[in-house]
Amino acid sequence: MSAVRALVDLLAGRRDAASLAPREWDGVISVARAEALLGTLSVRLEGAALPAPVAALFADQRAAAEIAQRQALWEAEMARRALAEDAEFVLLKGTAYAAAGLSCARGRQIGDLDILVPWHDIGRAENELLEGGWEWVKPDPYDDAYYRDHMHELPPLIHKARDRMIDVHHTILPRTHRKTPDPLALVADAVPTTSGFAVLCPIDMACHCAAHMLADGDLQGGLRNLWDFHCLAGDFVAADAGFWGRLDARAAKHGLRVEVRRAARLARDLYGTTLPSGWDRHDPGDRWYRRRLLARDNWGGASDFLLQQAFYIRSHWLRMPPAMLARHLWTKWRRR
Amino acid sequence: MRHDTRIAVGPVQFRIGSDWARPIAALNRLYASYPQDPERPADATVRLFAARPWRRWLRPSVQIGGDFTVPDALPLPLAMGLLAAEMGMNLQVALGWRRHLLLHASAVEKDGRAVILSGVSGSGKSTLAALLGETGWRLMSDEFTLIAPDSGDALAFPRAVSLKNEAIAEMAARVDPARLGPLLAGTPKGDIRHLIPRPDAIAAMHDPARPALILFPRFGGAAAAVEPMGEGEAFVRLTEASTNYTALGEAGFAALTRLVRETPAFALSYPDSATGLALVDRLWAEAGR
Known part of the structure; x- marks a missing residue:
């Protein structure tokens, strides 16, 4: 069995860790690292029967993930202090999951700090962050202008002392994207966490997770995003039996019904998410997504080159209209 | 990967894969006397691969990868495969190890x-x-x-000591030649020779x-x-x-x-x-x- 399949089955709880031969762990660990899921796997298999070296490695990963999470929340606190007191901002993705204490946060690797700020506040937020010690990462004027004119976020900023990146979003998909979710609704309906941060409300969080995975980018790191979706759905259904219905209506409002439905089906197929009857259908197109999500060889390397390229092209196709795409590729190609 | 080997150094078990036989053979000679536990799962994986398919044969050059990679790292010529393996192993430890x-x-x-x-x-x-x-x-x-x-x-x-430049002659004068690896001349770090x-x-x-x-x-x-x-x-x-x-x-x-x-x-x-x-x-x- 392939290592990436074994990883997915272990996460889903379909396979007993004790059934792996010692050397099968080689591939599982490499693939989990490549997919940023090693911390998640080590939490999922805490207490399972594991070979001693694997148990020791997983204990390291759990401890490291806990520290990394504390550091990520500290970074959010730093942003809060840098931004004006009355500024509204909403945590997104990994930091939001950690701040809200959601189950996918356990062991989860958190990269940059992602925040959402209303469009009318974006200039002010940028100034305050620059005064607070963040600096622009991309000195290239084309890239800078590209971010400002077409993207859903500011050019990335990095803190000069702590060396941590912040992505300041004003919406959740590029401005030129075919799908245009409603950013005002995202901010207006955000909910507070016990630690005093704001995060997206459950249905928006699930919409963002699906949009991020399926509409923005080429599905790289998709297994991790899909695990987030699987866990979010589990957490939110447990708290609210009407979650799926509300999610459907919200996805329709944001124009993300296709993405949310597909995310749900993929989560069911790979991680065993329980779906309500209306959602539980089969779409022949899903198999390409499943193949793309599982495109890792037993050494953690990318496999299925053509499919990866196809998804890469698709991501650009979704992100900008054809004429603009041509201009963009031409500019990028000329400066190679 | 086509060729692979396993090496344990201190607390770290490595798995090293390569598109070519030569770097693996060189590693196996250098680490022949290290204890082996074939049943032990690897903590870290190193991959030595051709960045483009034709680079396996045509002016073959070794890209260093694995669990962790440096995005803009330049490939090394195949003759320096042993150095590539060493850099790959160091990289995995430097970026991945958390126990100590x-x-x-x-x-x-x-x-x-x-x-x-x-x-x-x-x-x-x-x-x-x-x-x-x-x-x-x-x-x-x-x-x-x-x-x-x-x-x-x-x-x-x-791990095998990476002797550089003048240190090579200095050590070669003192140790059994069987404990020295091949001379890697003109690498980006100068001349290199490993000492077991x-x-x-x-x-x-x-x-x-x-x-x-x-x-x-x-x-x-x-x-x-x-x-x-x-x-x-x-x-x-x-x-x-x-x-x-x-x-x-x-x-x-x-x-x-x-x-x-x-x-x-x-x-x-x-x-x-x-x-x-x-x-x-x-x-x-x-x-x-």
């Missing part, structure tokens, strides 16, 4: 107590450690020294040692000089020499604080190896007990 505080330092041990030598490339720390390893000390590490956060002990990581540690150093690679001295050697200068170093400066220098200090959070801070509080530290400059060795012996006699 990692210091970019060499170390030697005597009577269960360790001398840690920290310094930038070219400071001579590897050469000093290799020379000490031939004169009554156990060579623990030439590149990474691991500090256990719970006990404060130093742990060995005795003595069998007793390999056999004792799991034995911890109590840190007794921290030295910051600097090769060059006209005369020998020894300068005691305060805890604060040693602390700051070692945070810069650590690849995972930040990632370990409070445990890293506690381990490093303890290390600099309990271990005397000195900066030393030395014009030649003989002087360097004499200085280490003198400091060991005076402060290392």
Whole structure:
């Protein structure tokens, strides 16, 4: 069995860790690292029967993930202090999951700090962050202008002392994207966490997770995003039996019904998410997504080159209209 | 991958895969005397691969990858495959290891107590450690020294010593030629030749040692000089020499604080190896007990 399949089955709880031969762990660990899921796997298999070296490695990963999470929340606190007191901002993705204490946060690797700020506040937020010690990462004027004119976020900023990146979003998909979710609704309906941060409300969080995975980018790191979706759905259904219905209506409002439905089906197929009857259908197109999500060889390397390229092209196709795409590729190609 | 091997160095089990047979064969010769446990799952994976399919045969060049990669790393010619493997192994440890505080330092041990030598490339720390390893000390590490956060002990990581430039002739004159790897001439780091540690150093690679001295050697200068170093400066220098200090959070801070509080530290400059060795012996006699 392939290592990436074994990883997915272990996460889903379909396979007993004790059934792996010692050397099968080689591939599982490499693939989990490549997919940023090693911390998640080590939490999922805490207490399972594991070979001693694997148990020791997983204990390291759990401890490291806990520290990394504390550091990520500290970074959010730093942003809060840098931004004006009355500024509204909403945590997104990994930091939001950690701040809200959601189950996918356990062991989860958190990269940059992602925040959402209303469009009318974006200039002010940028100034305050620059005064607070963040600096622009991309000195290239084309890239800078590209971010400002077409993207859903500011050019990335990095803190000069702590060396941590912040992505300041004003919406959740590029401005030129075919799908245009409603950013005002995202901010207006955000909910507070016990630690005093704001995060997206459950249905928006699930919409963002699906949009991020399926509409923005080429599905790289998709297994991790899909695990987030699987866990979010589990957490939110447990708290609210009407979650799926509300999610459907919200996805329709944001124009993300296709993405949310597909995310749900993929989560069911790979991680065993329980779906309500209306959602539980089969779409022949899903198999390409499943193949793309599982495109890792037993050494953690990318496999299925053509499919990866196809998804890469698709991501650009979704992100900008054809004429603009041509201009963009031409500019990028000329400066190679 | 087409070719692969497994190597255990100190607490880390590596799995190394390659598109070519040569780097794996070279690794197997260099690490033939290291203990092997074929059943043990790998902590870290290294991949040596052709960045473009035709680069497997046409001017073959080795891209270094694995669990962790450096995005813009330049490939090396196949003749330097052994160096690529070494860099790949170092990279996985530097970026992936979390069990211990990692210091970019060499170390030697005597009577269960360790001398840690920290310094930038070219400071001579590897050469000093290799020379000490031939004169009554156990060579623990030439590149990474691991500090256990719970006990404060130093742990060995005795991979094959990477001798550079003048150090090659200096060591070749002293050791059995069978302990030397092939000469890799004209690499980006100069000439390189690997030295297999003595069998007793390999056999004792799991034995911890109590840190007794921290030295910051600097090769060059006209005369020998020894300068005691305060805890604060040693602390700051070692945070810069650590690849995972930040990632370990409070445990890293506690381990490093303890290390600099309990271990005397000195900066030393030395014009030649003989002087360097004499200085280490003198400091060991005076402060290392």
